[in-house]
Amino acid sequence: MTEKIETSTAVSEAAYVQDYTLDELMVATLARTIRDGNTVMHGVASMIPVMAIQLAKATHAPDMVCVNLEGVDFRPQRCYLTTEYFALGEGAVQWMSLPRMFEHAQRGRINLGFFSGAQIDRIGNMNTSALGDYQQPSVRLTGGAGQAILAHTVGRIVMWLPRHESRRFPEKVDFVTFPGHHPNVKKRLDKIVTNLAVMGFDQETGYMKLISTHPGVTVEQVQHNTGFELLMPSEVPETELPTVEQVRLLREKIDPEGVRKQGM
Amino acid sequence: MNKVLPNLDEAAALVKDGDTITISGAFFEQAPMALIRAIIRRGVKNLKVVVAAHGIAVDILVGANSVRTVTGAYVGFEGYGLAPNFRRAVEEGRLDFQESACFAIASAIRAGALGLPFMPLKGLFGSDLEQVRTEYRTFEWDDEEVLLVPAIKPDVCLVHAHRADAEGNVQTRGSSWDDTLAEAAERIIVTVEEIVSAEEIRRTPEFTKIPGFVTTAVVEAPRGAHPTGCPFEYDFDEAHIKRYLEMGKTADEFQNYLDEYVYGPKTHDDYLLKMGLAVPA
Numbered sequence: 001m002t003e004k005i006e007t008s009t010a011v012s013e014a015a016y017v018q019d020y021t022l023d024e025l026m027v028a029t030l031a032r033t034i035r036d037g038n039t040v041m042h043g044v045a046s047m048i049p050v051m052a053i054q055l056a057k058a059t060h061a062p063d064m065v066c067v068n069l070e071g072v073d074f075r076p077q078r079c080y081l082t083t084e085y086f087a088l089g090e091g092a093v094q095w096m097s098l099p100r101m102f103e104h105a106q107r108g109r110i111n112l113g114f115f116s117g118a119q120i121d122r123i124g125n126m127n128t129s130a131l132g133d134y135q136q137p138s139v140r141l142t143g144g145a146g147q148a149i150l151a152h153t154v155g156r157i158v159m160w161l162p163r164h165e166s167r168r169f170p171e172k173v174d175f176v177t178f179p180g181h182h183p184n185v186k187k188r189l190d191k192i193v194t195n196l197a198v199m200g201f202d203q204e205t206g207y208m209k210l211i212s213t214h215p216g217v218t219v220e221q222v223q224h225n226t227g228f229e230l231l232m233p234s235e236v237p238e239t240e241l242p243t244v245e246q247v248r249l250l251r252e253k254i255d256p257e258g259v260r261k262q263g264m
Numbered sequence: 265m266n267k268v269l270p271n272l273d274e275a276a277a278l279v280k281d282g283d284t285i286t287i288s289g290a291f292f293e294q295a296p297m298a299l300i301r302a303i304i305r306r307g308v309k310n311l312k313v314v315v316a317a318h319g320i321a322v323d324i325l326v327g328a329n330s331v332r333t334v335t336g337a338y339v340g341f342e343g344y345g346l347a348p349n350f351r352r353a354v355e356e357g358r359l360d361f362q363e364s365a366c367f368a369i370a371s372a373i374r375a376g377a378l379g380l381p382f383m384p385l386k387g388l389f390g391s392d393l394e395q396v397r398t399e400y401r402t403f404e405w406d407d408e409e410v411l412l413v414p415a416i417k418p419d420v421c422l423v424h425a426h427r428a429d430a431e432g433n434v435q436t437r438g439s440s441w442d443d444t445l446a447e448a449a450e451r452i453i454v455t456v457e458e459i460v461s462a463e464e465i466r467r468t469p470e471f472t473k474i475p476g477f478v479t480t481a482v483v484e485a486p487r488g489a490h491p492t493g494c495p496f497e498y499d500f501d502e503a504h505i506k507r508y509l510e511m512g513k514t515a516d517e518f519q520n521y522l523d524e525y526v527y528g529p530k531t532h533d534d535y536l537l538k539m540g541l542a543v544p545a
Contacts, residue, residue, distance in 0.1 A: 044291070044317060045342035069290070070439045080502060081343025084290050084317065086438045086495040097441040098290075098316055099374065102367035106386050129363060130354075134392070140354040142340030142347070145317050146366040149387035175392050182390025262343060 016241040022195055023260045024250055025214060026162065027051045028242035029193045030114065033158045036061040038111040041101060041154065042068055044145050046083045047263025048160055049114035050076075054254045055246060067104055071096050079259045102146060105153040113154035115147055116161055119173040122228045123206045124180020124189050126159070127173035134175050144177035151178050151185045162264040164194035166227040181206060195264070197222045198239055199230070207231050212239040267432035267482045268459065272302035272532050275453050275483045279303050282332075283419040284312040286373065286445045289492060291319035291342055292500035294440065296424035298488035298532045299455050303422075304328040305527060314373070314416055315339070316366040320492065320508060323347040326359060327518050328526070334359060335416075337366040344505055348512030364397055368413050370441065375415035376448030384410045421449035424489045425473065426497065428454060429462045432479030435471040438495030446474045455485040457497055485532050487541050504539075 020028075030052035034040060038061065042049040053066045054076070065073045069084045071092025078087050089095055104110055117126030118141055128144040130137035151157065161168065179185050186206050192199040198211045209231035213222055219236050223229070250260070269275050276299065279285065289295040300321055310332040313322055317338035325331050327349030339350045339361075353359035365388060375383035384403065388394055388411050401412040423442050428434040434454050436442055446452045452474065459482065465472060491508070493500035511521040529535035536542045 044338060045340070047343060080292070080500075082292050083342065085292050085500070086493065087499075089439050089495075095437075095439050097439055098366060099370040099441055099444065102370070106367075129392075134396070136357060137355055140346075140351040140361070143317075143336060143338040143363050144365065144391075144393075145338040148365040148391035148393050149367045149385070151391070152387040152389065177391060177393065179390030185390060 015243045015245065017244045017247045020242045020247050021261070023048070023264050024242050024247055025239070026160065026193055026195065026264070027055060027250060027260055028246045029198060029239060030158065030160055031056040031059070031246070032240065033191055034061050034064055034112060037063045039065050039067055039109055040112045041105065041110050041150070042066070042083060042114045043116070043147070044082070044084045046114060046116065047079060047081060047259050048162065050079060050083050050088065051250065051255050051260045051263070055249060058249050058254065059246060067096065067101055067110060069096055069098050069101055079255070081259070081262055102149060102153070105150055108155070110153070111155040113150055113157055115150070115157060115159050115178060117144070117178060119168055119170055120159065120161060120192070121170055121173045121180070122208050124186070124201055124208065125173045125176045126178035126180065127175045128177045129175045131174055147178040151182070151188070155188065156190045157188045158190050159192040161192065161194045164196040164222070164225050166225050169225070170227040196225060202231050209233065210236055212237050214239045215241065265476070266430050267476065267479055268430050269481050269483050272299055272455070272483055272485060273306070275299060275455070275481050276302035276306050276308070278451055278453055278481060279308050279420050281308055282310045282312070284314060285420045285422060286314050286418045286449060287318060287321045288423040288425070288440065288442045288445060289321065289489065290317060292492050292505070294424050294436070294438070294489050294494055295321040295492040296422045296455050296488065297321065297490060297492055298485045298535065299422055299424070299453065299483070300325060301526045301535065304330055304522070305530070314369065314418060316369045319347060320505065323349045323512070326350050326353050327512065328522055331359065333362060335362040335364065335369065337364050337369055341505065341509060345509050348509060349518060352515065362397070364393060368400070368411070369416070370444070372413040372416040373448045374444050375413070376417040377444045380415060382412045382414050384412055387411060416448065418449040420451045420453060421446050423452065423454040423474070424494070425454055425456050426494065427458045427460045428456045428479070428482045429460055429465045429476070431462065431476035432474070432482050433462070433465045433472050433476045434474035434479060434482070435465060435468070436473045437471060440473065443473045446478055451480040452478055454479055454482045455488040456482060457486050457488065457494060459484045487536060488532065490539065490541060
């Protein structure tokens with residue numbers, strides 16, 4: 001299924017908000033990666049993408065549909081620190097089951113997916129399995145759930161990492177749970193949104209490149225917190241600010257409890 | 265045929281040392297926790313647990329030393345934290361974790377349910393999981409690389425559901441793939457919120473996930489998913505999950521958790537009383 005052509009979401013300067021928090025900037029930035037008409041999935045423990053999906057639906061992407069492990073086109077009334085839970089299926093048009101979401105993706109019907117990991121490297125490999133030696137790990141993490149499959153079957157991939165630190169951005173990840181470098185995956189990788197910046201990947205080399213820095217963050221700061229050399233365009237703009245409307249919707253309608261803050 | 269057993273202990277006795285088991289539900293929903301507590305009380309050992317993604321249901325069995333291997337794609341508590349007993353056991357080299365991806369495991373179980381030797385699917389390529397899952401094969405079909413995962417046919421499937429009749433026709437509401445999990449297994453043990461009449465089931469056959477001829481045994485266990493939730497019935501117990509994670513921080517402290525919540529209450533009724541969840545008669 002081809003995606004609709006991206007429509008401009010440009011707004012006048014006056015519509016941007018200065019009073020926002022970092023979680024709101026991340027949610028708004030992730031929301032902007034969603035195009036109207038997209039069919040979108042998110043993973044487990046993904047409170048930030050779940051808010052971004054609802055925000056996009058309420059603003060520039062009313063025809064977007066979210067397919068998660070619980071339901072199709074949810075209208076959640078509450079959110080805990082879990083994103084595979086029936087509260088996220090309530091208000092849906094259809095209940096899902098775990099295999100069915102993967103089947104839709106395998107059929108080519110999911111345009112966009114949000115993924116995260118404990119480590120990410122220069123070529124977009126992510127580790128959600130173990131830190132240190134895989135057989136005798138210093139920290140056994142959760143595992144990547146569906147990542148190793150969905151990397152190949154979801155149309156476009158956006159990564160979100162709330163802690164941009166050099167140890168989480170190593171030259172090479174300890175274990176490749178999510179394959180970034182595979183030729184079939186490489187072309188699917190779109191953006192990486194962190195607490196410091198937005199990045200992408202150079203189409204030819206597959207290496208990570210800086211796209212924009214968040215307000216108040218310097219290019220040097222981003223590089224200092226990255227364990228490998230980022231490709232640098234000649235000009236690095238500032239990440240687009242959240243709009244007044246985005247922040248209002250988040251605070252008043254979508255996430256009045258502030259679950260997004262605990263999702264960081 | 266009547267499939268109803270009078271209590272969880274008799275149901276738990278159907279699970280033998282060394283069995284391969286699957287578990288219904290997910291992290292915080294529809295996990296057959298009352299049945300799992302009964303299995304732990306019986307001292308069952310060396311289970312081979314197969315799950316796509318789960319949390320407390322796997323972690324509590326590992327913490328009670330009932331498990332030899334876990335096959336899974338995600339074991340954790342999402343935003344609440346890592347699975348304390350699971351990570352400790354893997355880090356200390358006491359637990360063999362056979363890591364895979366959700367859909368690969370679901371496909372292997374579906375192959376089991378369909379009576380096929382394997383299932384084809386797309387993906388996993390380029391991941392290091394390809395190196396550790398040596399039983400998987402690849403196949404070229406019209407220039408497309410396909411992954412083949414061998415079937416999993418568990419000895420036992422543990423399910424918590426909304427309701428069933430005496431013949432073991434089981435109904436659930438909400439997201440679930442209990443039908444596939446059950447059909448793949450040899451013995452299917454189901455706890456339900458409520459046992460209802462056959463007429464009641466026949467009024468809404470579209471909700472029936474597991475037909476009686478597949479089911480081995482049914483036990484009534486209201487609130488049997490606690491501390492996980494049950495769609496349309498009750499939410500998960502967030503405070504108890506936090507307490508579990510707190511008490512799971514060390515092996516010694518977790519023993520206190522087991523003593524208090526698993527070994528202490530000898531029956532499900534005792535547990536409900538202790539938790540203040542007793543359902544009025």
